[in-house]
Amino acid sequence: MKKKKRSKSPIVNLLMPEIKELIEEKNWQLLKDVIPQWQPPDIAKLLEDLEIQEALILFRLLPISLQSAVFSEFDIGKQKKILKSLNNKQVQAIIFELEPDDRTKLFEELAPNVVRSLINLLSTEERKETLSLLGYPKDSVGRLMTPEYVALKPQWTIKEAMKYIRKVGIDAETINMVYVVDDKWHLLDDIRLRRLILAEFNQTVESIMDHQFISINANADQEKAVELMKRYDLIALPVVDNEGYLLGIITVDDIMDIMEEEHTEDFTKFTGIESETVGVGFITKIKDVPLKKLYRSRVSWLFVLLIMDLITGGIIKSFQETIAKYVVLVTFLPVLVDTSGNAGSQTAILVIRAMALGTVKMKDWLYLLGREFLVASALGVTMGVGISFMGIIRGGSFLIAKIVVLSMIVNVIAGCLIGILLPFAFTKFKKDPATGSAPLITTLADIIGTGIYLGIAFLFLK
């Protein structure tokens, strides 16, 4: 029953006061007995909630194998702090125990001279492995893969294969999926362990092969791996070089992390933040990112939008005389352009997401435009009714009210049409439809909305 509770709220939340007390009492012996029984993510959470000094003491109390499991749960900032607090031998032990893909991730983030000294701590073989993983481009599949998989030969019997798996499987990142290679290590097939188990002992591996498999090139982008694994519901994806040699595998847990990262990137792009400047995954270290980098990632879009906004000012200037005569018109400007921009952003996000999920394609644009026109008209009329009373009260005349209501309807429709056309236009020109969409639509809605409103006002009032 206790176990179930744990799945609802991590053990660390429940026991935090007790643990703190033990630390205050410096009862290290009891802590040394209790904590290693937890899951690594829970221990990591505990250490993160503690003061750094206490955390380091507790960390050093853990057995080495658990140390590296907990270590790989931390973000890079914490990892650096821990490495600094340990002596060379302790560092070597942790680095050695880390999965190769986690090790690559760590090395990528450290300063080159630190990496060099750490790599020197590794055994020759481990060093070769790490250096070769680091040789692949940033965000490539090669950086993510682990060389710890099980490879079988087609001529083996199931019995031989099972014996081999028993021998080497303990070091593999997964044996749920095993791979068949020829003598030159060309990938021939992937086989689910369950298929192997369900086969007869004296069959050959070859006899249960279907020669159907999905693989990915080590130089491919990580997002491509996510796409393939989602599409084919894979639990592991083999990575090959240009000649089809098996280099490593990617497992589904790595993919989940990348999905989160992509999700974040989509959001930051959408609001006009260039995450390339700050580095992928920067949100997880937002508290430590240098302010200069944050500034740089944000300033260029803001500046582009500022220049675009000046057009709106130009439009206003050209209607200066009308405004001077009817200053009250200005009081409706914000509500008109904002509503248009808000409606347009809603439309855009629907289209952008539908495109990302593959529900909507280029060819659908006219159909969707038609549907959006109907929804936008209904929304426009609703907002028009909403503003009409204020038009009379604040505007002071039915004429002003009429101008405001009419502008509202046209503006909402215009905003929605911008919202639908912009993502299609971006896609047409091979740009990510999400890039800067939110502020871009607001700004375009401003320009067009101001023109529509003041244009209508000019016609009615001249």
Added chain:
Amino acid sequence: MKKKKRSKSPIVNLLMPEIKELIEEKNWQLLKDVIPQWQPPDIAKLLEDLEIQEALILFRLLPISLQSAVFSEFDIGKQKKILKSLNNKQVQAIIFELEPDDRTKLFEELAPNVVRSLINLLSTEERKETLSLLGYPKDSVGRLMTPEYVALKPQWTIKEAMKYIRKVGIDAETINMVYVVDDKWHLLDDIRLRRLILAEFNQTVESIMDHQFISINANADQEKAVELMKRYDLIALPVVDNEGYLLGIITVDDIMDIMEEEHTEDFTKFTGIESETVGVGFITKIKDVPLKKLYRSRVSWLFVLLIMDLITGGIIKSFQETIAKYVVLVTFLPVLVDTSGNAGSQTAILVIRAMALGTVKMKDWLYLLGREFLVASALGVTMGVGISFMGIIRGGSFLIAKIVVLSMIVNVIAGCLIGILLPFAFTKFKKDPATGSAPLITTLADIIGTGIYLGIAFLFLK
């Protein structure tokens, strides 16, 4: 070599012209031989790209087991069309072959009378299973789980266990993870198949149990399952009732779908769309969602924002006299409030995502506010310099330029501070910080920005 190509671009894109030709020639026999060799997702994609009539013919050519695999790849609209085109016996065969969780998903979306008639086509046992899955709340873990798992008894030997897995494993959704239950079916442990394989044949199951497992209640929200599986890197999560009885499992492929859905929901929320009105996962059927529902999901936020925007109008009205004297002030209003809103949205999304990823907590608010103040000041000064020339050219005087530059700096800082405080305020009041943030920040930046700008102008010009 051919295989590798396939992983880069799905086979269906490569062969589409040939397939279309075969269909035109009505060469069904050859199609019947070729297509079943593909992966179900690829077949589904092919059928989606064809005219509905051709798609239905091809679909009926597939063997039953492949039919249901392909069927579960389709969205609900396509599924309905296919069901309509088949006779009762064919429908029964497909429904029977579907995984229970996919079947639940289908039934959830169909009209109640259709569900009733389909359920009647099932065998008694299958019917009981489906009805019980449908009994759990919407978006609950119970709706998602499959009862097709392997359960072992602790007293069995590894040999007995393996024999049992060979017998029943073929029907299970996964055997990568198997479960240990007592005679009353209480969940005792989960065991990775690899652990079982690596054990000796004459050991008991009990001897390799560690009694450490993570489980989830069937009534829990699906997002909770995602969180647990991500946190503990699980490939399957056992589902229990309030008494700890094992009811079913959730597998990692279902989780990836939910992650996508959550991602979409985050985005729609962010732009002020109430996805509850439209139903979860509505983006995948955006082309078929009734327009009335789309309207309803969007109108309420737009209306709330419209009311808020009227405040901006009120502020403008109270400075009417200053404006009447210096109409040129109006030309800078859009650029000032927009830049403030844009900068604020950037800030908000950084905080919202960092909160979602657990990097930032409530207690960090003051620290982040301090950092943001520095970045915002730098951005504000940059934008101030950017607008200064226009202030002189368009404003026509150094005084106007001074007002505009000063307002720009203060406005950008104000926007960023709103962007950082709003998510914390939402969290404080137990609201999702993403709800309507994008338009809300724009609108708040409008209100405050207009006040700042016209206030400064009034002071300098009076």
